[in-house]
Amino acid sequence: MLKKSALTLMLLPLLGAAAHAGALGPDAAACSAGSAKDAVLLTVDGFRNREGTLRVELWPGTEADFLRNHHELVAEGKAYHRVTVPVPQSGPAQVCVPLPGPGTYALGAFHSPSGVRKFNWRRDGATFTRNPRVGLSKPKVEDVAVTYGHGVSKDSVTLNYLRGLAFRPIPKDRLDSNNRD
Template sequence: MKPIAVTLAAALLLAAGPALRSSPDLGKAEGRCRAGEPGPALLVEAAGLKDRTGQLKVELYPSNDQDFLADDNVLIAAGKVFRRVEAPTPRSGAAVLCIRIPGPGTYSLMLLHDRDLDHRFNYKVDGIGFASNPKLGWSKPKARVTRVIVNTGGVSKISVVMNYKNGLGVGPIKN
């Protein structure tokens, strides 16, 4: 009976995990690219920025619906992939962030333009984009439409189109 009690207690602790407060520093040490490092990494370009305010944040997740956009504390505690990189939005030129990845594989990726610097997505203010540039609705996209497939141990490049509140919807800025 004792092993069952331990298993039940562990399950309850894991279930309570999302109530933990997220730390903006989780995943940064693993995600930060280092000078001269050959990879594996992704260079993520933010295309279609609304302006040059705030900061950009890239997050890398396992590419399944259960883990995509899940609480970072829970992912790290379970030993799952989670990486985060933040950088000030550049005042001019290309907005590119480098994020280290564990190795070749399939991942889901989110890019946030945190215009108000509050470390969370506010659809009225901030911009958001995903790998593969899916058309967004009013709900979280499925992991399969936000996938990036990395076949190399080197550095791969992707472009993510940013989406902002636009009238009654969310979409890319129209020129």
């Protein structure tokens, strides 16, 4: 019979894999236990509703490259990645975003209830890493950039929607009831 500590050591990799089993996106394996890849497991919460798609984008963490056209970034060999997934039917979304390596990056998350990639500021949700105040102009890179190391890093953000004259998170008591776990 195995001792309790030996059994725990044997099960630990399986428990780690289960913790990331809910990761969404085509690169979800990069966030699984034992992966040798660099990635961010981004938890996105605060969905107004459960319709449409969630898009997560990664840019270099520099003022010159943040929110720049992805075609230009890719042509110049700079970091850029996009992951688009259906909005989960309940709870937060955990999206795995591969990184080209350790470094400073900015991530944005965008909820489109209609599933259209072009941002509609009147009804779509948006946020960035470090959860800055979101307005009608782009945030400063120093308010959103995060330095990630080797392996899988974890981060979390809360979506903002237009409410009155400002973008703010939806109060928890007004979120879709499927949003609360």
